[in-house]
Amino acid sequence: MDPRTMPVRLRGLATWLLGQSSNQGHRLIGERMHAAGVTSRSYYSLLAALAESGPTSQADLGRRVGLDRSDVTAAVTDLEERGFLGRTPDPADRRRNLVRITDSGTEFLAELDAEVAAAQEELLAPLTPQEREALLAMLVRVVEHHTGLKLSDTAER
Amino acid sequence: MDPRTMPVRLRGLATWLLGQSSNQGHRLIGERMHAAGVTSRSYYSLLAALAESGPTSQADLGRRVGLDRSDVTAAVTDLEERGFLGRTPDPADRRRNLVRITDSGTEFLAELDAEVAAAQEELLAPLTPQEREALLAMLVRVVEHHTGLKLSDTAER
DNA sequence: GAATTACCGTTGGTTTGACCAACGTTTTCG
DNA sequence: CGAAAACGTTGGTCAAACCAACGGTAATTC
Numbered sequence: 001m002d003p004r005t006m007p008v009r010l011r012g013l014a015t016w017l018l019g020q021s022s023n024q025g026h027r028l029i030g031e032r033m034h035a036a037g038v039t040s041r042s043y044y045s046l047l048a049a050l051a052e053s054g055p056t057s058q059a060d061l062g063r064r065v066g067l068d069r070s071d072v073t074a075a076v077t078d079l080e081e082r083g084f085l086g087r088t089p090d091p092a093d094r095r096r097n098l099v100r101i102t103d104s105g106t107e108f109l110a111e112l113d114a115e116v117a118a119a120q121e122e123l124l125a126p127l128t129p130q131e132r133e134a135l136l137a138m139l140v141r142v143v144e145h146h147t148g149l150k151l152s153d154t155a156e157r
Numbered sequence: 158m159d160p161r162t163m164p165v166r167l168r169g170l171a172t173w174l175l176g177q178s179s180n181q182g183h184r185l186i187g188e189r190m191h192a193a194g195v196t197s198r199s200y201y202s203l204l205a206a207l208a209e210s211g212p213t214s215q216a217d218l219g220r221r222v223g224l225d226r227s228d229v230t231a232a233v234t235d236l237e238e239r240g241f242l243g244r245t246p247d248p249a250d251r252r253r254n255l256v257r258i259t260d261s262g263t264e265f266l267a268e269l270d271a272e273v274a275a276a277q278e279e280l281l282a283p284l285t286p287q288e289r290e291a292l293l294a295m296l297v298r299v300v301e302h303h304t305g306l307k308l309s310d311t312a313e314r
Numbered sequence: 315g316a317a318t319t320a321c322c323g324t325t326g327g328t329t330t331g332a333c334c335a336a337c338g339t340t341t342t343c344g
Numbered sequence: 345c346g347a348a349a350a351c352g353t354t355g356g357t358c359a360a361a362c363c364a365a366c367g368g369t370a371a372t373t374c
Contacts, residue, residue: 001223001306007205009270010222011308014277014289015182017296022179024303025172040359048164059322065167066158068362073324095322095369113166120171126302131295132171138284138292139174145283146181149158151168197331216351225333230353252340252351 025123032115042067044116046075047109050085050101057096058087084108182280189272193265199224201273203232204266207242207258214253241265 010016029041038044045065050056056064062072076099079085084105090096101109124132140151167173186198195201202222207213213221219229233256236242241262247253258266281289297308 001304002220005206005210005217005221006306006308007202007209007222009205009209009273010202011306012293013273014281014293014296015179015186015273017293017300018175018179018182020300020304021296022172022175024299025175029172042360045164045167048166049162052164052166053162057322060162063159064162065164069323070325070363071361093322093370097323116166116170116172123303124171124299126298127295134291135295136169136171136174138288139171139178141283142181142281143174143177146280147158147177149163149168151163199331214351226352227334227354228332250341250351254352 021123025119028119028122029116032119033112036111036115038112040075042071042075043079044109044112046072046079047084047101047105047112050099051106051109055098055100057090057093058099059096061099079105178280182276185276185279186273189276190269193268193272195269197232199228199232200236201266201269203229203236204241204258204262204269207256208263208266212255212257214247214250215256216253218256236262 026041029044033039033041033044042065045067046061049061049064058072058076059069061067061076062069067075076085076087076097080087083102085099085101087097087099090098124135127135144150183198186201190196190198190201199222202224203218206218206221215229215233216226218224218233219226224232233242233244233254237244240259242256242258244254244256247255281292284292301307
């Protein structure tokens with residue numbers, strides 16, 4: 001992508017700049033995840049969701065991280081084989097599988113937490129702490145406006 | 158994606174917020190493009206690149222908008238069938254196809270310009286004009302930092 | 315209480331964007 | 345000249361996102 005001849009119309013566009021920034025972020029995360037032995041970006045979300053709550057059904061898990069049931073099945077199977085989580089039928093509702101994170105999974109999540117934090121730092125490197133705060137606050141408002149989500153409560157950082 | 162049970166770790170992350178915002182932007186653009194009869198997001202980039210320069214080879218076109226040669230071929234074929242651009246062999250270098258936008262293509266691009274502008278407005282609706290400016294300026298710096306591109310020159314808006 | 319409806323996990327798809335390899339043709343370089 | 349590179353094209357692969365249908369289970373509605 002040659003900056004000299006790139007379409008002028010594009011490079012000032014919010015959608016384009018957001019797309020580029022998002023791509024860079026995903027690249028940084030992906031590189032670090034891959035180095036940590038994780039092939040899919042959703043694994044972090046799933047482990048995080050499990051760590052922050054008790055045992056959950058797969059369907060719940062999917063709703064919480066915005067993942068299709070079928071994709072949750074594949075991810076959970078893989079993570080279970082690696083010993084990062086356990087899957088047992090729910091005695092109270094035998095349609096459900098209760099998924100819970102293991103100690104090994106908790107350890108692994110801590111590793112990923114560090115990688116993810118480093119990636120944030122790397123992505124926002126050119127911005128001052130005040131600017132990062134302002135940027136995130138604006139993004140929160142944009143996301144809230146379009147999704148109806150209310151993240152503001154605890155979205156400090 | 159339930160805001161009450163979404164992983165707390167995720168919703169303050171720059172990468173996550175950028176991804177969400179980018180998705181919303183792409184959704185808005187996609188909806189309007191689709192309504193205008195465009196199936197692929199890259200068509201706008203290609204028409205814009207062609208409108209801003211004279212006739213160009215397909216390979217050049219791909220480099221300018223960050224598209225693979227093979228994908229340019231498909232897009233150009235489609236756009237040619239719709240009459241939005243013409244493709245003629247370059248007499249000076251018979252490896253190349255000279256692609257140029259047609260009058261009909263220029264008209265169509267104007268339509269898309271309007272749709273794209275409307276999508277930007279819609280995406281950034283919750284932000285004040287000053288905030289939008291600050292947001293774009295920060296994103297420009299982030300993108301420049303990670304790509305080596307220098308967009309700053311004319312990225313006002 | 316029986317029957318319909320809804321939810322669960324799973325399997326097996328489709329679609330889309332991004333990417334890559336190879337080819338015949340043409341130009342450029344050494 | 346011959347080797348290397350660039351061009352457009354074809355025909356892939358790959359991962360992410362999504363959808364449909366299934367058997368099994370629970371909740372609902374009559």
